[in-house]
Amino acid sequence: xxxxxxxxxxxxxxxxxxxxxxxxxxxxxxxxxxxxxxxxxxxxxxxxxxxxxxxxxxxxxxxxxxxxxxxxxxxxxxxxxxxxxxxxxxxxxxxxxxxxxxxxxxxxxxxxxxxxxxxxxxxxxxxxxxxxxxxxxxxxxxxxxxxxxxxxxxxxxxxxxxxxxxxxxxxxxxxxxxxxxxxxxxxxxxxxxxxxxxxxxxxxxxxxxxxxxxxx
Amino acid sequence: xxxxxxxxxxxxxxxxxxxxxxxxxxxxxxxxxxxxxxxxxxxxxxxxxxxxxxxxxxxxxxxxxxxxxxxxxxxxxxxxxxxxxxxxxxxxxxxxxxxxxxxxxxxxxxxxxxxxxxxxxxxxxxxxxxxxxxxxxxxxxxxxxxxxxxxxxxxxxxxxxxxxxxxxxxxxxxxxxxxxxxxxxxxxxxxxxxxxxxxxxxxxxxxxxxxxxxxx
DNA sequence: AGGAATGAGAGAGCAGTGCTCTCGGCAGGG
DNA sequence: CCCTGCCGAGAGCACTGCTCTCTCATTCCT
Numbered sequence: 001x002x003x004x005x006x007x008x009x010x011x012x013x014x015x016x017x018x019x020x021x022x023x024x025x026x027x028x029x030x031x032x033x034x035x036x037x038x039x040x041x042x043x044x045x046x047x048x049x050x051x052x053x054x055x056x057x058x059x060x061x062x063x064x065x066x067x068x069x070x071x072x073x074x075x076x077x078x079x080x081x082x083x084x085x086x087x088x089x090x091x092x093x094x095x096x097x098x099x100x101x102x103x104x105x106x107x108x109x110x111x112x113x114x115x116x117x118x119x120x121x122x123x124x125x126x127x128x129x130x131x132x133x134x135x136x137x138x139x140x141x142x143x144x145x146x147x148x149x150x151x152x153x154x155x156x157x158x159x160x161x162x163x164x165x166x167x168x169x170x171x172x173x174x175x176x177x178x179x180x181x182x183x184x185x186x187x188x189x190x191x192x193x194x195x196x197x198x199x200x201x202x203x204x205x206x207x208x209x210x211x212x213x214x215x216x
Numbered sequence: 217x218x219x220x221x222x223x224x225x226x227x228x229x230x231x232x233x234x235x236x237x238x239x240x241x242x243x244x245x246x247x248x249x250x251x252x253x254x255x256x257x258x259x260x261x262x263x264x265x266x267x268x269x270x271x272x273x274x275x276x277x278x279x280x281x282x283x284x285x286x287x288x289x290x291x292x293x294x295x296x297x298x299x300x301x302x303x304x305x306x307x308x309x310x311x312x313x314x315x316x317x318x319x320x321x322x323x324x325x326x327x328x329x330x331x332x333x334x335x336x337x338x339x340x341x342x343x344x345x346x347x348x349x350x351x352x353x354x355x356x357x358x359x360x361x362x363x364x365x366x367x368x369x370x371x372x373x374x375x376x377x378x379x380x381x382x383x384x385x386x387x388x389x390x391x392x393x394x395x396x397x398x399x400x401x402x403x404x405x406x407x408x409x410x411x412x413x414x415x416x417x418x419x420x421x422x423x424x425x426x427x428x429x430x431x432x
Numbered sequence: 433a434g435g436a437a438t439g440a441g442a443g444a445g446c447a448g449t450g451c452t453c454t455c456g457g458c459a460g461g462g
Numbered sequence: 463c464c465c466t467g468c469c470g471a472g473a474g475c476a477c478t479g480c481t482c483t484c485t486c487a488t489t490c491c492t
Contacts, residue, residue: 016318018234023449034452035470043450101318102232103404115408143421148414156411173407174398174422180406181397182390188319190396191389192331195372198364205359206390213425239478250481251441259479 001039003029008050012094017104022046047104052117054095058088059120066124074132075211081124082179082207086200089187096187100180122176126162129172129214133164138215141167171214178210217255219245224266228310233320238262263320268333270311274304275336282340290348291427297340298395298423302416305403312403316396338392342378345388345430349380354431357383387430394426 007028011020022043026033040046065084069077089096099118132138145153145166153166162169185191186199196202223244227236238259242249256262281300285293305312315334348354361369361382369382378385401407402415412418 016320018318018320021449022451032471033450034472037451038469097318100400100404100406102234102313104232104234119408141425143424146414146417146421149412149418149421152412152414170418170421171425173411173418174394174425177398177401177407177422178390178394178426179397181395181400182393184316184397184400185393188316190316191393192335195389196365196368198362198368201362202365202386202389205362205365205386206393208359209357209387209390209429210394213429237478238480247440248442249479250443253480254440 004036004039004046005049005053008046009053009095012050012098013092014094016094017047017050017098017101020047020050044104047098048113050095051098051114054092054099055114055117055120057095058085058099059117059124061088062121062124066128073216074128074137075208075216077128078125078175078179078211078216079204079207081121081128082183082203083200085121085179086183086186086203089183093187096183100184101188121180122173123160125176125179126160126164126169126172129168129216130162130164132216133168138164138168140165141171141213141215143167145170165215168215175210175214179207182206220252220255220262221265221269224262225269225311228266228314229308230310232310233263233266233314233317236263236266260320263314264329266311267314267330270308270315271330271333271336273311274301274315275333275340277304278337278340282344289432290344290353291424291432293344294341294391294395294427294432295420295423297337297344298399298419299416301337301395302399302402302419305399309403312399316400317404337396338389339376341392341395342376342380342385342388345384345432346378346380348432349384354380354384356381357387357429357431359383361386381431384431391426391430395423398422 004025007025008020011024011028015021020043022036022040023033025046026036029036040049062081062084065080066077069080072080089100129138149170150166153169156162157164157166157169164172182203186196186203191199220241223241224236227240227244231237236259238252238256239249241262242252245252256265278297278300281296282293285296288296305316345354365386366382369385372378373380373382373385380388398419402412402419407415
């Protein structure tokens, strides 16, 4: 099983998720194609394994980056998290696509397996804000929260034991999608060719701007 | 040719871009598979046609939405644009994936064909800000712009004839990726199951927050 | 008017894919 | 000693993108 995941990961270095071939994995493993099905139910199951694998790797790198920046300002910590996500995404575009690109066809990631690793990034972001809030460094954002959203936030706050003001938490969810969106734009080259000559600097500036929206 | 694009569009209603099959298009067209290659060089060429088709459609809808909101506040216009993108994405998830999902394999969209329609959305966003700026409703954002980024912004500003302050323009690019990122999160279901019960309301609130970062 | 050139579809075929089914060997346990 | 479970091999089905060649009708030119 470990070999299968490892080979799958290697295949993704040179091909996109859509091109990932069970037969190629079998060949690399030195085994006939049908033998793979002894261990992996089908192609989607292999993708699930690789998704968890990728989430774990990028999650660990982001957490390490945030940890290394723990003595800097909260904004700098957010930037560190974004930079770590960006670095991983540019280094592993196919695996990044596996996480944040087009979902595979009728396939819904089995929540039980992917939920925890899949939330590590946003948990890291919210953690930065939560710590900053505990230190009194977070300004309470003013704004209305629709009732439905308020209930969602309440549920999330209790699940993760957050004392962050609700509006700030809502903004943090926006920050999450914004950071992922920005990195996705760069990894997938959607800014257009030659639009940005210093994308790393742009991301830093962008995150600094976003930090204001979450109360920093 | 029109029939081919139309059928391709229909196929995308029930399948993802990766699953789009030239043979299926040929069948639907009532023709043998090899005949398709008289009109379309290969699968990538068909995807290019569909990308342009999709960009044009969503671009037109966003522009119409912004036009309808022209008498409201700039923030409301931004929200209208975001809502239009969201509505189209949820209505046409596969075509949305074609534009903002995983890029197809070794395929690079021929810039000559896709650039103009592909920028209509961001042009609409920047247009809102430019008009608001002309009316004196945009606060100049303070912040440093790295030299490399400054040159990029200068080039963009002259190309599109913008008088918007450069820092605001930089933030607008961030707004662009943030809005697309937020809609992508929803279309691809990346917020996690049941995280948000009122995603439309959340997007409105999110865009309102982002509006502050661009000087509104 | 007759022949050449062009366009377009049909069909066969190649290499590859996911996946299923059946078979044969090989080991450990009652 | 035999039986049961595991595991790989092989064949096969239906599908894909793409190429090549053949045929046929239409059109154009002399």
